[in-house]
Structures are given as structure tokens and as C-alpha cells.
Amino acid sequence: MSVSAVVSASQKSIASHRKLCNRLFLLKDENDFLPDLLGCLNALIRIKRGNPNAERVLRFIITFINYLQQKIPDYDLAQPILKHLLKGVDAKDKVVRYRCCQAIARVTNMLREIDDELYGTLRSKLLLRVRDKESTVRVEAAIALSRLQDQDETDENEVRDTLLFLLQSDPSVDVRRAVLLNVEVSNKTLPFILERARDVDPKNRRIVYAKVLPKIGDFRYLNIRKRIRILKWGLKDRDETVQLAAAQMLSTSWISNANNNLLELLERLDVVNNEEIAVLVLENFFKLRPEIFKDLQFEESFWKELTAESSILARVFNSICVQQNLTELNERIPDLVQLTFFLEQQYVRMRNETVYEEVCFVIQQLLHICNNMNLGDEIGRRKLLGCLSNSLTTLELPDQIVKLQIELMVKLCTSELDFCSLMMEVITDVYEQGHETPQQEQVEPNKSSPSELDTDSDARSSLSAAETQSPDVIPEVPAANAEEKLATQLNEKDIKAAFSELHCLTYIQFMFENITSDFNKNHFLPTILQSIIIPSVRSHDAPIREKGLKCLGLSCLLHRELAKENITLYLHCFTNGDTSLQLISIHVICDIILMFGPSIAEDHEQEISDMYLTALSDLENQELQANAAEAISKFLMIVHFHDDLFIKPLIIQYFEPNTFENQRLRQVLGYFFPVYAFGSYENQRRIGNVFCDTLLHLMEIYDSLDDDDRVLTPLNIAQQILDWIDFEKLYMLHDNLKLENQDLHLHIADNIIDALVELEDDESKDKKLLISLLGKLKIPRTLPSQSYAHTISKLETFEQHGILLDTSSSNMLNKFAEAMEYNKQIAQKNEEETVHVVSDTEEDTSMIDVKREP
Amino acid sequence: TTEEQQNQQDYSISSIYSSFNEVYGYFDKSLKHNWAGPELWRIQRLKQKALQDAENRTNSSSALDAASTNDTATSIVSVDKKRRKEVDYTIDFSEPINEESLFAPASANLQLPKNHWRTLNRNLLPDDYHIDSKRLLRLFLKDNALINARSNSSTTSQPEADVDPS
DNA sequence: GATGTGTAGCTTCCCTAG
């Protein structure tokens, strides 16, 4: 048997390789052995990618080299083969380059030694090949290059740095993946690898968790920030398979590196500062390890010595029980009376400042648990309510705790009125604590304690108070560092009063967030409004004024008239205020309109829409812009407030390259547009109405851009918008509505033709684009013949203008005209027949394909 | 004011539909993988299969027809597949190959042009703000209140926004 | 600049490994 016969036999199955190895071994000393073998390689490297026989042959050759090395260590076959293959890495044929790189990668793996010259050539050729124009070649070259990595961790390491460059910059996912799987993990490469957990490709992301991170071994090689980041990315990934991979890594490798002890794992995640992630970690962990979940027990001592870690463990246990209705397991959580007791213990412990943060965290977890508990027990309820209101009165608690406590108190109270009365007491107490003075008479009239106020005052009176807040009495906005000013200007007593006011306002804010009462039917609300909120809106202290404006906004949501009166106030804040005031205005006016409908804004329509448009186009202020986009989205989605005015600027900001950094804006709008468009056919038509206009505007922007910013082409943009107004994508609950908007793209065609007439001769690029869009429109055959006729007549008038077109454009235009003509004739025929035949369902939903029509 | 509220038109999208949650659940699901802004947006083609299904449902009268054509179609396809599967991958090692042409140097540049190496944010996803229907149906000031988009049959005088009991 | 070629990305179908 000849060398080529043996090699040829190896292509059929892997099973025969062992036998064939022996055969080939017998031929090794013949004169033509090496040339014959290289000849076989020549045949092999012409075989294009994906041929399974070629894979087998290559594998056989590798097996043989290995076999030979074992038998005769001095027989060096690898280097001659390598030398031969290197001749092909620059070949013209990409298949040859691909196969050579692939073979080199495999052979290099077998190499025991290599002479310096060969190594140098290999290295420099591969460094070139990883930049090949073919991605398949780059993949193999990258794998080959990864075989040349050494342990050198110096700053300059060309091989390593090239691989890292590919990992970040190669446009092909496969190349990045190949590098990800083959690059050596070291201090230098780790940041680049971790970053791939956010690769655009979900498979690459998954590989980070499933393949690469386990290679590291102990997760403690990562600092806490990196641990949290990697967990957050993985567990919150949109792709379930990535989530699962992250969860698996957590519940197998990471937990074992924490002595299989959940609490120890949590200790290494700094739960106090990463609550959200800790919850996710536990939830995902229990999903994969239900047996551990079921075995969790909480002894008496557990509750008496709560730590950050143990408390969040109990909280997640509880929340999973509640979510999944595991009532029996949930009995391991103490009852309300006991929980209240433990909570009180923590409030006491809080006085020790060294553990303040941890205690706050523990309290939050306990509050979450209480919130999930059955609140049927009267005694427990009263005890807890007492404990909560007491702590609110006597302690300075962080906002998150206050929020949770007040939310819980609403649930504990039997009615909203009870709740308000209780809160009123708390707020009064806190207010008085801040305004205790040796001489009571020094208290300013408008800062009088709420308890002294006429609690019977109705909304009307507070309204009149609000009316006095006409824009001109609002103090001018102070310097940015208002707090500093505040500290120097005010004496200690005033500071104390100011802080108690802030304190009260915080309580009021969370209180108002949780009530829905009609303002006039709950006499506590007008009292609070008049005695605390309104004075605070007038305050010279920026923090107080801001909080006051928020609380006033919340009050407005409970009272239509109050809302209507105060719109001007918020408009004024937007014009004259700093960013934080502007944001409040954006929020409050939006909520008011959503709450009461657009009619509430009828006196200030212009100013309000101007405000939102100004904010939307403020490229200098991303937060404002994003919030405006969100507010407008809500308007259009929910109450249809000036759709036709907002829709075009909204589309423009979405595609405008300058908003690329403003991801919140883009993601809000990315959600909004499809929902808006697919949500109703009227909305689709609204977008359709501005399509051409908007596209032309965006094309202008595109023309003015640098190459670097030209990521989205006008074609791409147009396709995305056209997709929004695709009638087949309308969300329809009833199939019979599927017939809506079938003519929408035909209308677009009309608009495009109109726009073509307007374009100048030097805008040939634009003309070309618009014409190419005609061919991509989705136009059904079943429209009435006049519709097509209308478009055809438009085309004819366009042709009369005699506008210069390149051949491909005019071809496309002709094709489109023919298709329309064809549609018209068919439609006419059908219309004649319909006189006799009632319906023809066959062609109801069939589309024309412009390209295929005669 | 009660009267005004009653007379308020219900503008919500859901007024067209019977089920509010269903609609937004659908959008949350269908937009789950298209969140990263226009640069990374993929236009989802309507699946041919889904379209056919829909068509079959509407043309229930021709259900029998459809079934039979489907049967014949699948069998034809499978025969076709088998025939095509007999692609010959055999490599011929007997003929010597001209190394001149095999290793012929390239005339043109083999490197990927520079502008292809320009990446969008190093091929990384942007930060995910997890925008969903809940986010856009929420008041700014009351994050626990979902805007209660009721059908227009509602006769209550409650405001449009309502504290979500959850 | 018209034309053909090649590739990327998608869907659909099939197989196999868990």
C-alpha cells in the first residue's frame, strides 16, 4: 500500500486510524515517504471547509505524528510538515490559507522543539494571517497563534496583545470566540476576558461563564467589584442560556470555593452594598439547588444573631415561599409578633455606630419579610405598627428603610384614613422636634407646627395657598452648592429646623406615594399641604424646595384642580431652574397629564409641548433628554398627547448618532416605537405620515457626519421605520382586524414619489435610496384598483419632470411601475368578477414581490 | 370633577383589546432580544410557517386540501433531501498537485481593510436599562402605581392611575 | 456603472446527545 493509499483510506472512518498508523509507520523509511506525505497534504489543503473527510484525514495525520514521536522520538516529522504548510498561508486561494492555518494549529500543538528560524517565520506569518480578509482563515490563524503563547507577562508581548486585539476588535463572532476559548488566562488577559461577558453575541457571553471562568478556579482571584459585575451581567442577561450558565457557575464552582457554605459565599459578595445582586444570586442558586432550599432551617438563635448575610438569606427564602405558594415551608419564618420583636432588637442595636450600616441592611430584610407575611393577626399587626411608627418618630432612618416602613404601614392600617392619621402624628412629632425653641413665639407664621393648624381646612383653602405660588414669588435658583451655603448662613437652630423639615418632607413623600384618597375626603391631606408642603416650596434652601416640589406634585395627583393650578408653577421651574428642578417639572407634568388626561393641559398646550421638545433635543443634558423621551413615550402610548407633534422629533433623536451615548433614551425609545406602532393601526398611520419627511431629515444628518459616526445607514434606518409600519406586524387580538393598514406602504410609495420630485439633481444618492425603498415596500395585491391607479398616475407625473436617473434606479422604478400596473389590472379583473362572485379568499393575504412579477 | 373624569375619553391602547396584560406581555416577550438600540436592532422577519398557519386558519374550508398538499410536499422534500445528501466528499490523493498554482501568491491584498476593524463599542453590548412595559406604564412620582389602562366600558369615577395592589 | 460572485445572516429541518 502506498502512502497516498493509506492516507486516502483514513478519510472514511476514524476507527481505522490505528491500523492505518501502523501501515504508514512501515513506509516511513522509504525514499519518497516525506514527498508522498506532503503530496497528500497538498490534496488535503485544497478541500473546502466543512468536508468531513478532510477533517478525518487531518486528524489521522496528527495521530500519526504523535504515534511516530512515541515510537521514534528522534524522527522529526512535525517540522518538515510545518515548513511545507507555511508555504500555503499566503496563497491566493482562501481555502488553501484556511486549511494551512488549520493544519498548522494542530501540528504546532504536537511540536516538541522548533528551530528559531522556523519559529520566527511561523510567528510572523501568523501575525499577518490573523488579519486575513476571510474570517474563516482568521479563526484558524488565531487558534494557531494561541499555540505560541508563553508565560511572559511583560507589558510587551506581541502574540498576547494581538490575540487580545482580536478578542475586542474582530468583526467576526467566530474569531472572537476562538480567541476567547484559547487565550491564556492571566492577570493581563483577565480584564479582556471578563469584558466578553457583554459581547454582542450571546454564545460568546455564555462561553465566558461556562468555559472560561471555571478555568480560573477560585473566584476569589477576582476582586469584589469584578465578582459583582460578572454576576450582574450574567444573571440579568436577556438570554436565558447565559443566565443559566452564570447560575451554574455560581451553584457549582463558586459555592465549592466557599466551602459549600452559602453564607460564606454571601460574605464574599459584600451584600450590604449589593442587595439586588445578592437577591439574584440566592434566587438563582436555589433554582438549581432546590434540595438546599428545602433544607434551610432558621433556629431561634438565628434570628437573635442576624447578620447581613443571614438576614437576606431568610428574606429570599421567604419571598420564594410566597411566590411559589409554599405555605408549609414558609412556616419556618416566625410570626408577626416575633418578627416585631426581632425588629425592635435591631433598632436598639442601631445605636452602635460601628454596625450601623449592617443593621440598616438587616432591618430592610426584616421589613421585606414582614411585608410578605400574612397580616391577619390583630395583635401582631398592632405591635408591628407601633414599632414602625415609633421608630419613624424617634430615629433618623435612611430613605430606603423609611420607604419600606411606610409601605408596610399602609398595609397594616385598616383604612387609608387611619394610615393618614397615624402618619400625621408621626410627622407632627418630628416637626416639633425640629422646631423646639426656648421662646415659642419666635416661630415664623408660615412655619407653624401642623398640629396648631386648622385641620378642617379643605382643599379649597390649600388651593388658594397654591395659587399664591405664582411664578414671580418663586425665589431665584441659588448656586449649585446650596448645601454649603446653607451650612454657613444658617445658625445651628435653623439647621436643625431645616433638617426636620426635610425629614418631614421625606415622610410625606413616601406617604403620598402610597395613597389614592380623594383630596377633599381626607382632611389630613389639605392640612399637610398647607402647613408643610407649600411653605417648603417657597423655601430658600434648594434641597427643601426640591422635596417640596415633589410632594406638591404628588398632591396634585390626588386633586385635579390643584394639579391644574400648578402646571404654570412647574413650567416656571423648568424655564428658570437647574437640572434637578427641570427633571421634577418633566416628571410632575407628565404624571398629571397621564392621571387626568390631556384636557387638564388645555390652557398651556403650547408651553408644555415646548418644554418637552426643548428637553428632548438638549444634547448637552443626557438625563433630561432621556426623561423627556420617556415622558413623551408615555404620552403617546397612554393618552395620545400631541402625537403628531412629537413623533418626528422622537424618531430623529432615536436614530441621531449624537444620542448613542444616551443609552437610556435609546432603550426607552427602542421599546416604545414597536409597542406604539404595533399597538394600533392609527399609530402606524401616524408614523407613516411623517416617514418621508423624517427620513429626509435623517439623511441630511447622515450627510453631515464624519465617517466614524456613520454606523447606521439611511437604508438601515428606513428599513427599521418601514418595519414599524408593516401592517402584518400589527398586534391583533382578533384576526379579522388583520386587514387594517394594508395600503399603508402604498401610501408611503406615493409620498416617496412626491419627495423625489422635490429633490435636487445633486442629491442623486438620496434619490437612489428612495427609489430602492420602493422595491422593499410591502404592497398587497388585493387593494382596490384605484389605489394602484393613483400611484401610477403619480409615477407618470414624476416621469414628466424628466429627472435624471442612473440606469439601476430607473430600472427599479420601471419594475415598480410594472408591478403596480399588473396589480391594477388584476384588481380590475377581480372587481368585475366580484359583481358575480361574492368573495375570493385565495389571494387575500398574498403579497406581491416586485422583483418576481412580470 | 366626577363628571369630567367620567367623560374623559379612554385613550389607552388597550381600549381596542380585551386584555391589557396579554398585549404588554406579548410586547415584553417579543422585544426581549431587541433592546440595545437602533445600531444593534435586527428586523424580525415574519416566519413563513406562522404566516402559513394563519392562512390555513382563515381558509378553514380548504383545510383538507392543505393537509393533503402538505403530505405530498413533505414526502417530495424528504426524497429530495436524500438525493442531495449523497454529496461525495471523497478526496482524491492519487493525482499529484501542481504546487505552483496551489501556493500561487496572491495578487491583491489579503488583509482585511482597515475600516472593517472599526468596532461599535468593542463589540460589546451597552448597559441594559431593562426597559419593559411596567417601566413605561408607571408614573414617575409613584413607582408603585401602574397606570390603570381600563377598557372604555368602565363606569367608575376613579382616576386613570391607580395604585397597583401588587 | 452594470454585472456576476461570494458571504453573512436568517429560517427550517434533521440529528444526536443529554
Next chain:
DNA sequence: CTAGGGAAGCTACACATC
């Protein structure tokens, strides 16, 4: 038995070639 991976086929687009 199901899901995930891979191959085949299709389409749209980019590039090269003349």
C-alpha cells in the same frame, strides 16, 4: 423525549471584475 447544534437553502448586500 426534548433541546440544541449543525447543515442546507434562501435572501440581501458588498465587493470585484470587466
